[in-house]
Amino acid sequence: MILRVKDLHKIYKGGTHALKGITFDVSEGEFLVIIGLSGSGKSTLLRCINRLIEPTSGTIEFVGKDITHVQGEELRKTKMQIGMVFQQFNLIKRRSVLTNVITGKLGALPSFTSIIEKYPGEVYNEAYKCLETVGIRDKARERADSLSGGQQQRVAIARSLMQNPRLLLADEPVASLDPATSNSVMLYFEKINKEIGTTVICNLHFLSLVRRYAARVIALKAGEIIYEGAPSSIDEKWFKTIYGEEAQEVEIR
Amino acid sequence: MSTGSDLDKSAGQLIQKGTKLKFRLAFIKAALLDIFFVFYSILVLQRAIYYKFILELRELPFSWTETGIIFFASIILGTFWTWSRTSLSSRLFGIAKKNKTTELTVEIFGWFLFNITFIAGWIVTKVSLVSLFSSEGIQGANRIFGALFKPEFGIFNDALFAIIETIYIALLATLISIPPSLLVSFFTARNLMKDNKISLGVYYILRIILNFIRSIEPLIWAIIFSVWVGIGPFAGMIALLVHTIASNAKLYSEAIESIEAGPVEAISATGARKIQIVWFAVLPQIFLPFLSFTIYRWDINVRMATVIGLVGGGGIGTMLIQYQGLARWHEVGLIILLISIVVWIMDYISARVREAIY
Numbered sequence: 001m002i003l004r005v006k007d008l009h010k011i012y013k014g015g016t017h018a019l020k021g022i023t024f025d026v027s028e029g030e031f032l033v034i035i036g037l038s039g040s041g042k043s044t045l046l047r048c049i050n051r052l053i054e055p056t057s058g059t060i061e062f063v064g065k066d067i068t069h070v071q072g073e074e075l076r077k078t079k080m081q082i083g084m085v086f087q088q089f090n091l092i093k094r095r096s097v098l099t100n101v102i103t104g105k106l107g108a109l110p111s112f113t114s115i116i117e118k119y120p121g122e123v124y125n126e127a128y129k130c131l132e133t134v135g136i137r138d139k140a141r142e143r144a145d146s147l148s149g150g151q152q153q154r155v156a157i158a159r160s161l162m163q164n165p166r167l168l169l170a171d172e173p174v175a176s177l178d179p180a181t182s183n184s185v186m187l188y189f190e191k192i193n194k195e196i197g198t199t200v201i202c203n204l205h206f207l208s209l210v211r212r213y214a215a216r217v218i219a220l221k222a223g224e225i226i227y228e229g230a231p232s233s234i235d236e237k238w239f240k241t242i243y244g245e246e247a248q249e250v251e252i253r
Numbered sequence: 254m255s256t257g258s259d260l261d262k263s264a265g266q267l268i269q270k271g272t273k274l275k276f277r278l279a280f281i282k283a284a285l286l287d288i289f290f291v292f293y294s295i296l297v298l299q300r301a302i303y304y305k306f307i308l309e310l311r312e313l314p315f316s317w318t319e320t321g322i323i324f325f326a327s328i329i330l331g332t333f334w335t336w337s338r339t340s341l342s343s344r345l346f347g348i349a350k351k352n353k354t355t356e357l358t359v360e361i362f363g364w365f366l367f368n369i370t371f372i373a374g375w376i377v378t379k380v381s382l383v384s385l386f387s388s389e390g391i392q393g394a395n396r397i398f399g400a401l402f403k404p405e406f407g408i409f410n411d412a413l414f415a416i417i418e419t420i421y422i423a424l425l426a427t428l429i430s431i432p433p434s435l436l437v438s439f440f441t442a443r444n445l446m447k448d449n450k451i452s453l454g455v456y457y458i459l460r461i462i463l464n465f466i467r468s469i470e471p472l473i474w475a476i477i478f479s480v481w482v483g484i485g486p487f488a489g490m491i492a493l494l495v496h497t498i499a500s501n502a503k504l505y506s507e508a509i510e511s512i513e514a515g516p517v518e519a520i521s522a523t524g525a526r527k528i529q530i531v532w533f534a535v536l537p538q539i540f541l542p543f544l545s546f547t548i549y550r551w552d553i554n555v556r557m558a559t560v561i562g563l564v565g566g567g568g569i570g571t572m573l574i575q576y577q578g579l580a581r582w583h584e585v586g587l588i589i590l591l592i593s594i595v596v597w598i599m600d601y602i603s604a605r606v607r608e609a610i611y
Binding site: 052076080082083084089091106111 | 515518519520524532534537541
């Protein structure tokens, strides 16, 4: 098991109880998808796993080590092993694609050399390799904000690949992309999962994408797990339970 | 571990308590404002309408006892008015009853306030169309305008050197202000300082100091420093510098407060160190706003340096006030011409540079 989450609770300062006792395991090399409505706690869960936020109670075990409350240098080392891709890409807009990819390596580089931006040659080679993996090596010198949405998300994926992550988290990575681009971006996650063997945990909205890419699905509702299993067994009844009676499935191709 | 329903219950109580407290606070604020409105209205009615228009007095009399009686009456009337929850202030603070009376009161009293304020302003500023259009006045204006439009080019060299001095005063004040305002701005950005009590304390204290400095106009700083370091360009430069630091620190810190959180989150998620996060995710977002504010500030400072010169801050302003004192309007005309040209050029350049940046 690469990740073990046990009875995880998160209560925000304002009193919102976002996670209410989440328990699940993820095995090495798995492609796990988390679904649920907006506000069901999907983002909070991912942010707890890579410790962008600290859980209120419960435990998170990553590669056999309890990381629930690690702090300082140890927290930094943990974050370095977990890549994360966001819905809004979150690139440094005015810098080049290459610089953006290299920022994925910052944790492993000394402060001074990173600030004067003199990196060793192998860092550049690695960055180019990561860009090649997502098929935009030729865009390396362009400004990040001059790229299309789908390309920017691929840069973000390359940035997280730069970390050589054991685990890759993706928080609704295709929610601000059009359907065709969504599919191509999801293909890169699949490629990374299959070829490099990186474990992927991905939040998704659209069930058609879930059926196509997930090996296993967890559904959240109001901070609790209400479904866990294969994507193929989510039938009409489960769908209504997860998304509410009014919901209707929309097909995305 | 408390369960969800426990949390809900205590939250409910808290909310109820909160709304009660909020209502009381709003009531107190509304009552104070209503008292002020009533006091203000009666005073204006008494002084402007009764004394000025009905009794037609030239000098308006004033007595503390009278004002005190009016104030006392306003406290009673104002509180009573708020109590009825149909007043303008109770509407402003959201505690008014929703009915016809409130609507009518708000509308009529709003208009009433606007009109008496306008009338009071008219009287206080001693607006007089007679003096604006008297033949004597127009003759004087003719004389000055005639002279201004025939500038005396004999003093061109002196004026040119003086305005160059002004530009450098502004430039130096702007340049020296950059490091201190930068430093201060990080300590007055709420998003960087809100995490613990000590830093939040520093934030509030610095904000108060900056607001105080900024509320004193450069003109007054120039008067202070011309006593301190003597009349001349140095006094003008320091005066501008002090004001520029306070203003730019505020603008810079607002730029820091408005950065996108996304890149910061993304870089910190890669396991980067604090300084790397600031360098790669914060600085690129604030660099251009900083540059733009600084250039704009130079532009403002050139204009301010001119005014500061009038009170002994050196440069073209000092020259202008000297010739004005001698009533040599042809020379004044040249100086004004030169100032307008330079200000126009500065304005144009700074606008174009700022456009190019974004």
